Amino acid sequence: MSKGIPSRSEDYSQWYNELVKKADLAENSAVRGCMTIKPYGYAIWEKIQAELDRMFKETGHSNAYFPLFIPKSYLSKEAEHVDGFAKECAVVTHYRLKNDESGKNLIVDPEAKLEDELIVRPTSETVIWNSYKNWIQSYRDLPLKLNQWANVVRWEMRTRLFLRTTEFLWQEGHTAHATREEAIEETELMLDVYEKFAQDFMAMPVIKGIKTANERFAGALETYCIEALMQDGKALQAGTSHFLGQNFAKAFDVQFSDKNNKLEYVWGTSWGVSTRLMGGLIMTHSDDQGLVLPPKLAPNQVVVVPIFKSEDQLNAIRVKMQPFIQALRNKGISVLLDDRDTHKPGWKFAEYELKGVPVRVAVGPRDLENETVEVARRDEKTKEVVGMELMVEHIDQLLEDIQINLFNRAKAHREANTHEANSMDELNRILDDKGGFVSAHWDGTTETELKIKESTKATIRCIPLGNPQEAGVCIYSGKPSIQRVLFARAY
């Protein structure tokens, strides 16, 4: 492990790339555009999964698993859906390999061509709705609320670890409802779940909103999203929740008999968050020393670094600290005792800073004498000496403080980087100057949205929920506008 990572001010994207690798989160694999998620990175993802899974179940959803492969014909059943994904699908055309004449090279057996080619799922609406057709007959079968944890593949041109990879991990929820109102309610409920998770666990403030027609999920009537602002002033779409209307029900002929024995198409939703959240987590909190993790998602919340010269000293520290470590664990706090003698304390300090461990406890002979420990917090890089008998309570409180501090800090950053623009000049100036969210009047047309994107590289991130209605003129066309929308350059 070499020391240090580039600073954020020098080159933010270089900083990000190096941090992901140096903190042992992930690396590029031998397969183009695909990443290997390393144990430390995967441990964070597992924490994300565990909490989201709990929240999904609490809101009445069950997990299931649908196949990786989708018959090509399924995708084309919903016209807009196929348009949205056709350009980035991996296709399975053969089912067998064989040795060539020389016997040395494996080749695709031309005899083994699939009659019906299979698509590696870019998302699973189509296979799932194909099953829903068989599962739903009556209003008594509704609502049907499923989620699956899965990998999906979208053949991307340009990839970045966690933010955009060809294969990625996610969850996709797919629900079916008897009424339009209930489906919309579900779409909004899951958006709230995402917001709560992002804010309470990732300590990442998000703005809930609705996507414009242009940015909408292919096949949805309405796409809701949570948008976060990264440290470099670029926005990140962190999660989406789609109201599908009856589009997929009609495409896959999913009808149910209502209480009056009348056949109706069901109403659908789908919603997802992906390993992209890892990118958001990193870019929301981390600094030039490395990763900064919110306590609720840190694989190790506390690391204890003993400082010793001899084996006897180490043993004395072990014996002294054991009950305190146990007491922390009894409170549900994860504690790592790094008593390796192969690395020096200073090395360990730097290492755990790089890996974002929220709290570090150092204990040496001096502390044993004084009945104290040195407690350092990763977020503010401050340390203080605490009496041993107060240590458990202190750390418990400190972890809570860090969780809240990270959120407040990120929120302050977002607020400081959200501005209003009343002209194209102003929009451009803000974007080039410091980036961030820019609230501006827009005439509501896709045409204008695209023109603005062309000239500024900024897109409409969302129309915030509960957006104040305010008469104005579109900054591009000068036409009347009823509200401001949020523009930003985005990941």
Next chain:
RNA sequence: CGGGGCAUAGCGCAGUCCGGUAGCGCACCUGGUUUGGGACCAGGGGGUCGUAGGUUCGAAUCCUGCUGCCCCGACCA
């Protein structure tokens, strides 16, 4: 997918212009001294120079194809 850059030990790089059989720092191994912010000294191991061809007595070095990575664009969560 277009433009540019890069590919030499696990990592970061020099050597390439001007062809003569590979070097530095970190990491690793051994021994010793060390240990409260990435220790020091001594010794040691590790590379068919991304890959496939070509030119040449001889290629990391020159030529061509391919692959991968990084940056910039178009596409996207």
